Amino acid sequence: MAEARSAAALSFQVTHDGVSVSYDQELLRDIWHAFSRQYKRRTGRFKNNFLAGTFPANGFTFALVVAAISIFSVFRRDLSFGIVPFIQTYFIHYIFGDGILGQSLSVLLSAAIVWFLLIQILRLSLKALLSYKGWMYESVGKPVSTPTKVWLMFLHFISKASPMLHSFQGALPHLPLPSLDETVNKHLRSMRPILNDEEYADLEFLSERFRRGVGRRLQRYLMLKSWLSSNYVTDWWEEFVYLRQRSPIMINSNYYALDTLNEHPTTNQAARAANLTWASLQFRRLVDRQEVTPFSISPKSKVPFCTMQYERLFNACRVPGVEVDRFLVCDDAKHVAVYHKGCWFKVIVHNGKRLLDACELQYQFEQIIKGDYEPSNAERHVAALTAGDRTHWAKARKSYLGSGVNKTSLHAIERSAFVVILDEEEQRWDPNDSSRLDQWASVLLHGKAYDRWFDKSFNLIFTKNGHFGINTEHSWGDAAVTAHFVEWILVKDIVDEGYDDKGNAMGAPREKIEPERLRWDICEEGEAAINVSLKVANELISDTEMSLLVWTEFGKGLIKKLKVSPDAFIQMTLQLTYFRNQGKFSLTYEASMTRLYREGRTETVRSCTVESSNFVRAMCDPNKTREERLQLLHQACEQHQHLYRDAMCGKGVDRHLFALYVIKRYLEEESPFFDKIFPPTYLLSTSQTPLNQCDEEMKGLSQEQRLRLITAGGGFGPVADAGYGVSYIIAGEDTISFHISSKKSAANTSSKEFREELQRSLRDMRALFLSTKKTD
Known part of the structure; x- marks a missing residue:
């Protein structure tokens, strides 16, 4: 057309x-x-x-170099290290001669070369500066060391140069490769709490054989890769952990996040969708213009983080392949794809001259909601293909959606800025009825399988009563970037923009554009393929149990009085809960980021340690005193914090072992050590949702306004068939939210029972503190 x-x-x-x-x-x-x-x-x-x-050079510094070289040239002094006479003699002389014009061009070109060389030296110095990680190991509450003070002073000075989103990318250090001995020793120690003496002795023997044998050869190959790449693990991690996986990404990979708990700014679904869609497009504009701060994760210390993942947040989609998927990022998108009542629509967000206002987007959403549409069965369920087996989806995409109107509609979805879902049901949080939040989380995690496009970088989901949530594909990036984005748009929506007294988006439409319904012509064989994916997805949904807990009896405020890390405190609570629920210790996964390094993603903190197991046993032993338990808690928390810092500084265990395993598979080497330990089975998989990444935007907010923005965070599906997935967010001084997932088919797990045990553990941990306080 x-x-x-x-x-x-x-x-x-x-x-x-x-x-x-x-x-x-x-x-x-x-x-x-x-x-x-x-x-x-x-x-x-x-x-x-x-x-x-x-960066950190600019036009002013270039002018200074030009001026310096020019002034000294007048006095027959050469600051260009011979570059000016060389260019003048061998290039400029033959074209412009030796006059003023030729001399001026020689000075200008030479200044550009000198300026560029100085920039490279400066950025190499900056990379060396950013390689310092001593600040990570500074004890909280103790005086800062002199090297860290000097380092922070330099960073503070550099931050005054107004860095852009990607200003530090080329200056970030490469992820360091740990030594083989260090990783093997750490791995062995992490397995001690979950193995008996005989099993541990066997693992010791295999570890020593690996260290002295094939491990050294694999390490040499990996060392070569670390020299030749920006990050020795990220490309393999994205390929083998995400893009080569053939199982459904719904529940198994995608994750979700919830709306605010204490604020419901409007019950008008179209208005809420319009405001947050508009806010999302404003964030996209900031990313395009590189106006998002590279310090967004740590605004106070001004430590830059890798910002690669922001480039894949918008206009992006995972595309299925028979053996391996690929991730498509478009240069631009002037529309969003919208799903409502079984139909897909193309909603224009940019008219070619400007971004549409929120009220103009609301008009389009209202037309969709008011419309009387009768979708075919295949049209209603076509998105179920994204929820099923990946190979099946790739074949169906090529066979049934690869031509005609189907291809046009498919491209409209995959190449949209993002997807907006207008659900037909209401959702809400009821402090007196936990099942309401459980249901809401389930809807965000998987919906009905056919009412989400799980391949898109993210789906914004709006309930009938105006609540909001997000479902995010995992291969392009991690939860920290999604959390930053969601936090930013919620501030924009609730604090900055708001709604009129009727609950509508502010303003009056200057232009009314009709949404375009996407057409489908799917044959019977295509419909049968859709039903195959739908059946697989429904079986996965029926086997998933979600239980959420919004804990308000205490929060970060009380934990800090114990002088331990809030994250470490929660991890010890989860270890106690898991032990009581399962009667044993298991390998525990806690995600930490490695974005202090270029193209860094995540590393594993193995939270089940010798120290944590000693603490848990003390909590379960009635003969132990509170003082003994408290001492063991501090030891466990200190060890956990040390492991967390190591993980952030590239000294973790799992990514190194993963990369060695990939090389082992490439070389087709035999390794009893890897046969024994790989892949690791994490029966407790945990993650903390980061918070307060928008300090600049929230700087002027009152405490009451900040409370309005408290969310329950987000969650993910169970990672292991017989395990638990637990996500948590320490949302305030008195609020901690937990998202617990498990499989109903597993005889040993129950999300609801884990939630009950978790409440008991939280109260026992609080009693430990309160009783100590009384004795002081």
Whole structure:
């Protein structure tokens, strides 16, 4: 249709009077605006990439270099290390001669070369500066060491140069490769709490054979890769952990996040969807312009983090393949894809001249909600393909959605900015009825299997009564970036924009654009393929149990009085809960980030340690005193914090072993050690949702406004068939939320029972503190 309209915009006709030219002025203007927008975007992107690549230098420093070389040239002094006479003699002389113009061009070109070389030296120095990690191991509450003070002073000075989103990317250090001995020793110690003496002795023997034998050869290959790549593990991690996995990504990979708990700004579904869609597009604009701060994770210490993942947040989609998927990122998207009552729509968000206002988006959403549509069965369920087996989806995509209107509609979804889901049911949080939040979390995690496009980078999900949630595909990035994005748009929605007294988006539409319904023509074989995926997805959904807990009896405020890390405190509580629930210790996964390094993603903190198991046993031993338990708690928390810091600093165990295992598979080596330990089975998989990444935006908010923005965080499905998945967020001084998942088919797990045991453990931990307080 667009091609036909473009052709009709300008036409020629030969008549007796000559050549007659007719044109549609308005359409030509629209074409010009589209061209102009693309030109401006590409020019702006080039400019921003150049500025980010030359940070912390700028135009002023270039002018200083030019001025210095010019002034000294007048006095017959050469600051260019011979570059000016070389360029003048061998290049400029033959074109412009030896006059003023030639000399000026020589100085200008030489200054550019010197400036560029100085930038490289400066950025190498910055990389060396950022390689310092001593600040990570500074004890809280104790005086900061002199090296860390100097280091922080330099970083503070550099931050004054107004860095852009990607300013530090080229200066971030590469992820360090741990020594083989160090990793094997750490792995062995992490297995001690879950193995008996005989099993541990066997693992010791295999570990020593691996260390002295094939492990050294694998380490040499991995060392070579670490020298030749920005990050020795990330590309393999994304390929083998995500893109090569053939099982459904719904529940198994995708994760979700919830709306605010204490604030429900409007019950108007279209208005809430419009405001948050508009806010999301504003965040996309910030990313495009590189105006998101690279300090977003740690604003107080001004430590830069890798920002690679932000580039894959918008206009992106995972595309299925028979053996391996790929991740598609489009340069631009002027629409979002919308699903409602079994139909897919294309909603324009940019008219070629400007982003549409929230009230103009609300008009389009209202037209969709009010519409009377009768979708076919295949049309209603087509998105179930994204919830099923990946190989089956890849074959069905090529066979049944690869041509005609199906291909056009498929591309409209995959190449959209993101997906908006307008659900037909209401959801809410009821402090007196935990099942309501359980249901809401389940809806966000998997929905009905066919009402989410699980391949998209994210789906914004809006309930009938105006609540919000998000479902996120995992291969492109991790929860920290999603949490930052969600926190930002919620501040924009609730605090900055708001709604009128009728619950509508603010303002009046300047333009009313009708949404376009996407058409499908799916044959019977295609419908059968959809039903195969739907059956697989429904079986997965029926086997998943979600239980949530919003704990308000105490929070971060009380934990800090114990002088332990809140995260370590929660991890010890989870260890206690798991031991009481299962009667044993198991390998525990806690995600930590490695974004202090270029292209860093995550590392595993093995939270079940010798120290944590000693503490848990003391809590279960009635003969132990509170003082003994408290001492063991401090030891366990200190060890946990040490492991967490090691993981963030590239000294973890799991990613190193994973990379060695990939090389072992490539070389087809035999390794009884890997046969024994790989892949590791984490029966307790945990993750903390980061908070307060928008300090700049929230700086002027009162305590009451901040309470309005408290969320329950997000969660994920069970990682192991017989294990638990637990996500948590320490949302305030008196609020901690937990998301617990497990499989109903497992005889040894129950999310509801774990939640009950978790409440008991939290009260026991609080009693430990309160009793200590009384004796002080």
